[in-house]
Amino acid sequence: MAKLLEVNNLQTGFKNSNDTLKVVRGIDFHLEEGEILGIVGESGSGKSVTALSIMRLLHDTPGEILSGEVNYKGTDLTKLTEKQMRKYRGKEVSMIFQEPMTTLNPVLKIGRQMKEVILLHTELNRKQAHQHAVETLESVGIPRAKDIMNEYPHQLSGGMRQRVVIAMQISCNPSLLIADEPTTALDVTIQKQILKLLKDIQKKTGMGIIFITHDLGVVSKICDRVNVMYAGEIVESAETRDLFNHPKHPYTKGLIESIPKLGHNQERLSSIPGTVPNLNDMPKGCTFSPRCNFVMDRCHAEHPDFYETDNISCRCFLYDQIAEERMSHV
Amino acid sequence: MRILNLIPLLIIVSFVVFMFVHIIPGDPARLLAGQDATREEVELARSVLNLDKPLLQQYFIYMSGLFVGDLGFSIKSGASVAQIISDRILPSLGLTFASIVWATVVGMLIGILSATFRNRWPDQLGMLTAISGISLPNFWVGLVIIQIFSVQLGWFPTGGAGSWQSYIMPSFALGAGIMAIIARFTRSSLVESLKQDYIRTGRSKGLGKGSIVFGHALKNSLIPVITVTGLQFGFLLGGSVVVETVFSFPGLGTLLIDSIQFRDYPVIQALILLFALQFILVNFIVDIIYGFVNPKIRYD
């Protein structure tokens, strides 16, 4: 399969008057065409900032891309001017956000917000755009799509609003959809519907999806491959099934084990001690070392590389030897 | 529905204004009759003013008078108060209207400019203008611009309401403060709107800066600005008294000050009621506009 998106050594930070806080600290990953890639992490892991960096939507925050490449179909998006980038947003690369209650403009009718993006990126006239908007709304399972065009966002439920946002963002057939916690604000029964919808859309259109979430259960439902982020870095990358069956990085392990599982009758949960490190006070060496159960002396001093072998891709010294051994065997 | 809400307020306000004549120190009947009137003359004045009747009955007489436009008679000139006011009301309305229009337009423009160029020089200049505008005593501004533009340069008449030129300087002095308040408020409201999630959505769709500001943010920001404009209208009415005095403008404000100097209570009473009614009316209209701009109000 061809690579749709390739992110190389992306660093994003927030500059204030005297220094820079790096939120995304040099990440590399790629997305293949038609793939659903999960990015999972806790708050402060930099997963949302990664998404905003790809979209180049960091302006409103004081954040900016410090270095790295975001190659989309061979074009480095970080090198584009703002004006060129606007032609990509909504047409080639689209994004769905977490809060369906606030992502739509409360004083504009749904129809106006739907048509706006279609008129901007296609050759359709107003009437055709209207028709296309209605069809897209219907395709995401919105009943009474025609009426809803004339309604305001607050007249719809959260689940319906999220469907509208999805419709809006796929109406120009983008090749890449970034979904940033699209179901976090929804109830589980509605979450299930939206996840199914996203999967169906993906199958139908063949677009690539980057699915950002903190919920490992959701990852397990929808993603083909997963990147686990911790403190601005990707610490592990694996096929979804492998990740849950054979997690490698101690953080991934800890994360999976700390979730209560239905029907397991657990007495206690295993948990990761301590808290996520502060941006302005990152631990030396491996950023996870203060919380790690397998910590070694070396972890406090050196920053681990990202080891990649046939079945391991993980940023942890535990796999240093294994990787080396593999190397020597070859 | 909203009109229904308004009625109790109008009744209370009219009652407060009605009571006004009863709270003032001294005997209004004696005032009407004159300082050296006889006892009989004072009693006659008392019954002309209906002051010999029970309070509630007086109020009803007063109110029924109001409905037919009978506001009593001026102590100073003996003319009907309604007549005196109707002579003066048009220039005043013209002045307030001119002021609010230029203040809103310029204020919003400055606000929009400041918000879109946040923390850059247009913003800093705009906000410096705005905070100065709020802090300027309008009577002083009036005096200074008369001195410069009328006396020194001779561009505008020093006072009166004879031609359209004579409206320019008073409406400038009167509108400056409101313009500043509207500018500040538009800016903060627009800055707030530009931080909202739906702005990010708009940008994620590939919209340009113009569509974002004018197509998405502005309508949301207008909602609070409209309310503030309505509330500031009171500021404008109050200011008109001062500014009219400075420019010897033949409006309701100068009438009020003259009447206070002559203790012409029927006129004062009528004017205060009129000012209150104007203010209530404007805010009522603002309420209705608000409903149109904000879809949530319309449907909830």
Added chain:
Amino acid sequence: MSNEYLLEIKELKKHFPIKEGFMKEKKVVKAVDSISFNIKQGETFGLVGESGCGKSTTGRLINGLIDADSGEIIFNNHQIDSLSTKQWRKVRKEMQMVFQDPYASLSPRMTVKEILMEPLNIHFKNLNEKEKEERVELLLKKCGINPYHLNKYAHEFSGGQRQRIGIARALILQPQLIIADEPVSALDVSIQSQILNLMKDLQEEFNLTYLFVSHDLSVIEFISDRIGVMYLGDIVEISSKEKIFNDPKHPYTKALLSAIPQIGETSGEEEEVSLQGDIPSASNPPSGCKFHTRCPFAMEQCKTIIPRQRILNDEQTVACHLYEEGMINNAT
């Protein structure tokens, strides 16, 4: 017999009026619509449901933060639903709350010490400063906060640490019952497990009874002994922890279980119960069984007749027409 229960709720009801503009048509949100359940001394009762189901309102009603429209709340064999404000204060000494948002539930202008001293100042006026301070330090330690941080403000702590402070504040009066309203929902998973473990440890040490409210069935299943499932103001099923997963009865419980994305499950086609449509509004709930609009097993009678709570066995109670006399076979 009644001694077995620390808390008994009988037909508790709360409807919130909502203002309607034009027609003056009086609408109500049926937040809690006549629910009954009991909590035994020393157990954890979990209340689970989706947004708008009335689970949080139930917690607030029991704690007297809002007044119930009707129904009885019996705590420690005393009926407490009709107490005066003053009498309530005494009850609250025995019944404390832990809230969802550890950022908003602690006063931003108070230090940790002041926050923890406040309940003591209200209820233990006879203790001297030193005794109070000792107690504060002891509880902080028990909840995993170093008393060294006593003079810091709440906003200087992370979410997990704040929730520990919130728990310490609830425990400082040595209450019998803790009502925990979504205490871990705002926390990251790695922190969530720390807090859940802490709550289990504290329960053992202080012999606490918990009413644990959450939207997350996996959390509820982990911490609870018995579980009540709520939907649109009703309790549709009460079941033991074991039964709820292995043998759920109500179609909604089944749907809820299947909707929770579980780790390691293959993401293939699902054959389980999948719900269509949105949750109806609580201001205009469906007639009969409120779940019938989304229920895959809905029958004619579900549209009109409100199902009653039926005791199926020692461990399970359900409100569903499928389990009425003669219907049981259809359900299984």
Added chain:
Amino acid sequence: MNTVTMESPKDLPKRKSRMQKIVKEITRKKVTLISSIFIMILIIAAIIGPWITPYNPAAPDYSNILSPPSLAHIFGTDAYGRDIFSRILAGTQISLSVSVSAVLIGAVIGTILGLVSGFFGKLVDKLIMRVCDVLFAFPDIILAIGIVAILGPGLRNVVIAVAFFSVPSFARLVRGTTLEVKEQLFVESARSMGASRRRIIFKHIFPETLPSIMVYFTMSIGTTILAAASLSFLGLGADPSTPDWGAMLSTSRDYIGSAFHVVFFPGLIIFLTVLSFNVFGDGLREILDPKLKD
């Protein structure tokens, strides 16, 4: 999130450290700092001003009528030959005390009404808010003019009039914050632990309303100085012979053609005073609560 290192937490009493923080913030922004220095000078002038005037502010000097600014009289002299700078200096006390006392009265009454109205709600709330609605129906200056018309001109009545119209603004402001804070979780948690109403109002709600009251108080002093000056200008305020800023403008407006400075300097000082209170209020708002709106 914030891990603040505190070596020995018991060293600093917290109130002081919070004040220090505010002072530090004030000095950080240049305009706020300048405005606070100007206000400081005004306060000093208000306290000792009448004793340090270079000339007697009340004594006429008919040999020196309407003389333009010079080294001897830096702001010039007025129609009676009185030194304008001395009069402005002496008038600081009048202008500041009138506005501060008026706003203080308005703020105290308004805050109490707002707290009561917001916290207890129901009938009390309706009653208080209706009264405020009625007061609001009369534009500020018009209301003040009406009150002065009833009570007669004079500074004491100006104070009453201005206090009167600032009550409803404070009441609404405080009521708004009270309603907001009342719904917040930490207030609910105080209720759930059995705190009395008094404790909740004074320990939990009032401190939360304080920042917005302080900001509004500062800004109100500016508007009040303007209002009082307007009333004096209209001849409804201070006695024309007193060195009140507004009255000075009122009495000297006829001479503006021949001596611009008699009008210019008193007006300028009003403008600068109001400006510095507004700028300082703005700065205070940013420090105390960035979310507060105008």
